[in-house]
Amino acid sequence: MAMIYKDPWVLKENKFDHLHLGKTEAIMSQGNGYMGLRACAEERYTGECRGLFVSGTFNKFDETEVTELPNCADMTEMEIFLNGKLFSLQKGNIKSYSKELCLKSGELKRSIVWCSDKGERYNLSFLRIVSLKNLHTIAQKVTITPLSGDTTLSLACGINAQITNSGSQHFSEGAKRFYEKRYMQLVATTTESKIDFVFSTDTTLSVNSKKQIAMNRRRIFSKYDAYVAKGQTVTIEKISTVHTTRDKQTENLSLEQLQEFALKNLKQQVTLGYAGILQDSKTRWDELVWQNIPIEIETDNIKDILAVRFAQYHLQIMAPAHDNRMNIGAKGLSGEGYKGHTFWDTEIFALPYYIFSQPSTALSLLQYRYLSLPGARQKAADGGYKGAQYPWESAWLTDGEVTPLFGGADIVTGLPTPILTGQLEIHITCDVVYGIWQYYKASQDESFMREYGYEIVFDCANFWASRLQEGSDGLLHINNVIGPDEYKDGIDDDAFTNHFAKWNLLLAVEYYNKLQGSDVSDVFERLKGKISLDCKLWEDKASKTYVPMPNERGIIPQNRTFLDLKQIDLTKYKNQTQVGTIYKDYNQHQICNMQVCKQADVLLLILLMENLFSPKAKQANWNYYEPRTLHDSSLSLSTHSILASDMGQEDLAYELFERACNIDMGENMSSSNEGIHAGSIGGIWQCVVFGFAGFRVTENTIRLAPKLPKHWRSLNFYLWLKGEKIKVTVTHKGVDVSKEGYIAIPLNSSPF
């Protein structure tokens, strides 16, 4: 096994495998919400996927593609020759190797003893940081020590803007420039959205060197030749910055001014040096996360501690907390997967972490949904509906739907499979509302609701009111959708969607009634004329909405036909080590006609709306659906782990938690190639806080009903509630909640 989980702060790989580069590139990626940098090696390898992504800088390659987050110029590449031999782990011999990401400092480190095929030995270390303090800065420090004799060092590095998104080039090449015979700068502009990027970099060597400069197409590089004696250590520091004309801080600058600003920032960062940048960033990590909202687990299983920190680390670097015009991509900023688009993963899987840990980030993410109402209204209108319908995949605020139209090959027809989610997976609209509802419950942030929240809830209710269709039974139905279980498409009366739609309507009614006559009824003034506020209509539609309820066996039908579909032996797929194995045997049409779930709609419904069904009904549906669920979505495991905790199946809860942790952090060396799984990582936190600590916010109370894993001695974490931070301590004996000092409370009770 190449992954090592021995240090509770350090994610480590101790074996280099050129076939599995994507794994650590993604899971050890660094960032700060402004940008994300894949942890590619300095030296290049076939099969690598170098990646630098700047939040919210979407661009559309052409009319046949959807907008996506462009893969920017690379500034981390270093071509190193030692005594004329190219340093590459594919050549010569690796005497020792480790690659590790320290979650506490955010520092990436590779330590290598390498023997060239001439038999010469070298000690090399590669350190890297993406600053959490200065969001534009990437710093690298490389040390090389020849162990067996003197060496010549030849180093080429600079800015390489030949990078593409799997072949799609999003940038026009702009100015290239050497300043003061030292600083390199390259400008690139996105082809359609016309965002200018300014990449700047500087390299210093600790020994004298001869320097040559070179500009090629989309590249500006410097070459350094130096001499290093045996035992002497040469240190290379490369400090790089990225600025764009989308940056809020500098949005009034012309490109020329931005170039100057970037140069100035680069010079400042160069003055700080690698050590200074690292220290600044580390301090910021402590302030924001490790000293502010640590999650402490007492257990001998270090991997569990590491996994939760891994989740916090990625939840920190993936969130563009600095700019409410941006949101979290399904792969964070760690890869090209899902094109940087925002899905329901934000509200249902990641948002709870921010709501309870960093409410200001949660607020910013929800403001993004408010700011993207124009796109949502456009999408509703395009479909002939009213109100606001959120796009399944979201990018620019005004884009509306950006889901691609086609995916991989259909094994039966040989044609590309159409992707219908953008058209049919309409539950996203309630998911956004659910996010708002959760945030409001936890924060009681009335000013957010008045400025943003109510409008979204009301206008989404307007969408549902127009989307519901009267059936021959006189009830209102929702036909032709995809639920969270994406194995099924074009289905009618999806349990999850119908229940949520009704809930959205009722929530609008509740808020409407609450506002009426209250001192905040001026909200209506602002919204009148802007959106329809027909409370009677919502009430009427909600009352007539058909919602699937438990049948005689207690089973809630996932949709109108599910319970009648054919059942097959799923053993082979339940034990799958890779996602999507069922698609190797069946095509979408065939899977659509079998009782098999990617994730179980009904169970997710039970989790999110816990008062809807009786404990007995919950158990019956758990027993029915879990065996039919392949967990073929990275989002499925946390849902099922929390429910297992709720139902007292503690071993299963822990097993599913472990599997959720392993999605990115585990031994599967290719599952993260296209980036980490943002929703799944939010799910890790949910397994711990919602599952093991049994935490929920209900109307005016919180509930803590812990089911601590057997081998965890204690669990501590912090929660932000109503603007205050409380500390929760869970042991096998009970729960402590402190708010300005500790208050011991018994199991299952509420401090509110």
Next chain:
Amino acid sequence: MAMIYKDPWVLKENKFDHLHLGKTEAIMSQGNGYMGLRACAEERYTGECRGLFVSGTFNKFDETEVTELPNCADMTEMEIFLNGKLFSLQKGNIKSYSKELCLKSGELKRSIVWCSDKGERYNLSFLRIVSLKNLHTIAQKVTITPLSGDTTLSLACGINAQITNSGSQHFSEGAKRFYEKRYMQLVATTTESKIDFVFSTDTTLSVNSKKQIAMNRRRIFSKYDAYVAKGQTVTIEKISTVHTTRDKQTENLSLEQLQEFALKNLKQQVTLGYAGILQDSKTRWDELVWQNIPIEIETDNIKDILAVRFAQYHLQIMAPAHDNRMNIGAKGLSGEGYKGHTFWDTEIFALPYYIFSQPSTALSLLQYRYLSLPGARQKAADGGYKGAQYPWESAWLTDGEVTPLFGGADIVTGLPTPILTGQLEIHITCDVVYGIWQYYKASQDESFMREYGYEIVFDCANFWASRLQEGSDGLLHINNVIGPDEYKDGIDDDAFTNHFAKWNLLLAVEYYNKLQGSDVSDVFERLKGKISLDCKLWEDKASKTYVPMPNERGIIPQNRTFLDLKQIDLTKYKNQTQVGTIYKDYNQHQICNMQVCKQADVLLLILLMENLFSPKAKQANWNYYEPRTLHDSSLSLSTHSILASDMGQEDLAYELFERACNIDMGENMSSSNEGIHAGSIGGIWQCVVFGFAGFRVTENTIRLAPKLPKHWRSLNFYLWLKGEKIKVTVTHKGVDVSKEGYIAIPLNSSPF
């Protein structure tokens, strides 16, 4: 040394070096004028440059770039796992290796014995052909024999359209499709010029295999899993085709029809199989080249024989003889260098080969210049001139000038160096006229002249008449140009340009007078109203044009200031092993002010216009300019070799010929990375036929004044003259010329 020259038909490399992949990728590239395919390995390597180029399919990435020949989808890639180990020459051990291109058959072959890092040995061979018969077909045949035990084979291959031109993506992704669970097809469309490309491929294995299909972004692949016993040989045949909506043969088809046509052609080629495709192609090579216009050298120096065949091979595959809307790129179709653009290299360096060896190809290349008159007229008009001014770099017929505006970094200022050739290197207009004049002299193709040639000559004369400026001396001058010696820019009265401009005017006068009163004077009817036909003006302008003549020391000043410039010690640069070394010490401005030539304008002038100066003047200028010339253009060597032959410096002539051969075929492992040097390769033929055989066509005669290299016993070649093919045999005793039987003639006499 990695390059082996032991077989007069085979270019061979016997050592794999991952740092020098570009060398054989380019010099062993294959093609047929329709397309060119770089000789990249099936397995991928960092530093490789996979390349497939289809003649005349130019596209412009964006407004900041110039149009270029797009690098197409790759169909040659194969990912091969043997017992779970990726086949790569960077891993395990190479027990034996050779890569060779057989010039006679056009077949590329790699033969490898490889030992995986598990210690398992395999025999592998990789054969490849680009058909000279069916211009759309690429065929590959791979054999693998496990030598030390049974093995599992896993092969992934298909169509990869993620390829870019150094980061610039020229294609929108189109339909992807598997037909009959077997044939793969991918459509891609150039983003600006909207040419649809249809890539199709099929793979068959000689053993049973399990197959999986996959479509990713810009990729369609199949994966085959098979079992191969020890000693058993598995054969993989992959047949691929390329068609575009620019193909003349199918220009009336819709895209859908073209897809069907492509599939049909693929099936036919698959039926033929690798062996059949190879045989068809080989037969065509013999018909067109090796049996039709062979050049035979009797010598013990096999490399000389190989070099001349190497030249013929590349001259055959680089020329789009099938379509007169296309011309030869400066790198042929063997790389991204010079963006597929056509330069003066065609007329001055490559065209003579076609004129005397394949007149129909020469005709097509000159028709391209006729068809691009609209662009040439636009360029003249854009500069405020009359007539037709050919662009320095040419692509689409109507584009006019397509020279990029900036090149590499200025080492002094750190800014990109402006490229002024597009604006200033105006001699290209006479070079085209010179090409026409040469073709006409050799072919006496009056119908070409009437339809195309005269119009070009006259309208280019119109350009010169408007470009000449009266000086204070009352004479006409040409200021602010770049001559063939590109070290100098913005110079006045360049010897080459002024003499050629005057010659163009006088040629127009000569043709005008000849036509007048002749039975072909209807040419005037066609041209009247279309272009200005003011013979008096041409005559008057020619008579007043200042042309630099030998000074008191017999030296013709290269330009108005050259002889006054500072002189420096050039030894360091004369001995350079790479081009452009002088730019590492001086910038363009500094070089412009020194007596140093990239290639000597005056000497090229003397070569091309051999009656202009006395033998004494020629010698004086040779003595003056050659030592000041760095041959820092691949075009310089052949000029100087031929002149050395002319002047009886036979050793120097041979040395320069050898150096010319080595530009691509030699041991410099990086000089051909961006593609072969089309002009230089034309120059190899010129060294032999114009230099060593001393062949020239003058008005109504040919001259043969051989200076055979000492160690060549004889030289035979064929020449097309006035529509007839003659055979020339040169020995140290004399020359034989046969035209329907042999006629022995003495040295220096003419058969006409």
